[in-house]
Amino acid sequence: DTGVSQNPRHKITKRGQNVTFRCDPISEHNRLYWYRQTLGQGPEFLTYFQNEAQLEKSRLLSDRFSAERPKGSFSTLEIQRTEQGDSAMYLCASSPRGAGNEKLFFGSGTQLSVL
Amino acid sequence: AQSVTQLDSQVPVFEEAPVELRCNYSSSVSVYLFWYVQYPNQGLQLLLKYLSGSTLVKGINGFEAEFNKSQTSFHLRKPSVHISDTAEYFCAVSTNFGNEKLTFGTGTRLTIIP
Numbered sequence: 216d217t218g219v220s221q222n223p224r225h226k227i228t229k230r231g232q233n234v235t236f237r238c239d240p241i242s243e244h245n246r247l248y249w250y251r252q253t254l255g256q257g258p259e260f261l262t263y264f265q266n267e268a269q270l271e272k273s274r275l276l277s278d279r280f281s282a283e284r285p286k287g288s289f290s291t292l293e294i295q296r297t298e299q300g301d302s303a304m305y306l307c308a309s310s311p312r313g314a315g316n317e318k319l320f321f322g323s324g325t326q327l328s329v330l
Numbered sequence: 331a332q333s334v335t336q337l338d339s340q341v342p343v344f345e346e347a348p349v350e351l352r353c354n355y356s357s358s359v360s361v362y363l364f365w366y367v368q369y370p371n372q373g374l375q376l377l378l379k380y381l382s383g384s385t386l387v388k389g390i391n392g393f394e395a396e397f398n399k400s401q402t403s404f405h406l407r408k409p410s411v412h413i414s415d416t417a418e419y420f421c422a423v424s425t426n427f428g429n430e431k432l433t434f435g436t437g438t439r440l441t442i443i444p
Binding site: 259 | 334336339366371372373374375376420422431432433434435436437
């Protein structure tokens with residue numbers, strides 16, 4: 216159990232560019248979550264997967280955002296045509312089958328800076 | 331919809347002194363309550379949780395919290411803090427135990443003064 220892994224740790228991009236983040240959950244965790252945390256705020260829910268199915272998306276997830284989990288293992292979060300307002304820490308979390316919130320494990324996040 | 335309010339954005343406390351971090355929530359249905367801690371450059375870590383039963387819950391690192399339904403509060407306490415407790419603390423709520431979608435407060439930065 217190596218924990219939830221997120222790459223890259225930091226990403227600096229110019230406005231209008233596309234970026235993609237990766238999350239590797241804990242092995243055999245079937246649920247995977249994405250949250251966004253802006254400066255001075257708590258994490259905000261973006262979306263979650265159960266295996267490869269994306270079951271819920273927040274209204275925060277505009278059309279420029281897309282998340283995938285093609286084989287029910289790792290997940291990617293892509294932001295197209297980035298805007299300065301997208302600058303934030305993007306957190307990934309996972310939990311095992313049948314577990315509740317007590318088994319939710321967070322990664323260290325990817326810090327995105329849009330210039 | 332539910333919401334969480336953490337009124338104190340920063341709390342400085344002398345080492346070995348007691349501390350209380352306040353959390354109030356709003357929800358039209360029953361809730362589950364959590365406290366998470368975030369150390370610098372690390373992910374969120376669960377400190378403790380209230381799901382049901384005893385309203386006083388104990389967590390890791392000597393922290394405890396009390397669920398008060400009438401006050402809609404879930405304040406976090408520690409009788410004697412240590413330098414290593416310096417971190418950001420987040421209160422969170424969910425309304426469905428099986429769905430881990432959490433609503434977080436804005437966080438309280440706890441700074442321990444030697």
